Amino acid sequence: MDNITNRGMGYLALHCAAYARSRDIFNLLGVEPVMHNQVQPLWVYDANREHPITRGIGRFMIDLDEQFAAVITDTKATTLFKTTAIHDKRDAVGGWCIERGRGRVVGLLPGHTPSPYEVPQYREIVRRSAFWALKRDISPYKG
Numbered sequence: 001m002d003n004i005t006n007r008g009m010g011y012l013a014l015h016c017a018a019y020a021r022s023r024d025i026f027n028l029l030g031v032e033p034v035m036h037n038q039v040q041p042l043w044v045y046d047a048n049r050e051h052p053i054t055r056g057i058g059r060f061m062i063d064l065d066e067q068f069a070a071v072i073t074d075t076k077a078t079t080l081f082k083t084t085a086i087h088d089k090r091d092a093v094g095g096w097c098i099e100r101g102r103g104r105v106v107g108l109l110p111g112h113t114p115s116p117y118e119v120p121q122y123r124e125i126v127r128r129s130a131f132w133a134l135k136r137d138i139s140p141y142k143g
Helices: 023-029 120-133
Strands: 010-014 031-034 040-045 060-065 069-072 078-085 091-100 103-108
Antiparallel strands (some): 091 103
16 A cells, blocks of 8 residues: 555556455545446446546447446545446446555446457557556547
8 A cells, every 4th residue: 555655656446445344444445346247248338538647538338247336435536427237227437546655546347248458449448548647648539
């Protein structure tokens, strides 16, 4: 944690990294995880138009994945996008980011199956998340 907060490093938590069963990780991420249900199609929607990670990215579908969810517990966290599970009809936060001291943290919950990584918009969100966490310039989305 010291590497992030004091040394200014970035942390990108993918899928179930939010469910590390560690209070320290929950606090770092600013969330409480909610377990997934069945593997099913997911809509990704409500992308934050103001944030450089999701700016210019619209609604898209992930063919099959677990819908891990998170309840944001830290008021400093910014929601990046939400997901809806097609079969369960459950809406959930799917991605968020937060600044921690000198560092940055991003949580992205899709990614249990290969399906999310086959979607160009999600690959772009992952790429931009890494750049943002490392405080690098993010080029505009051309998709």
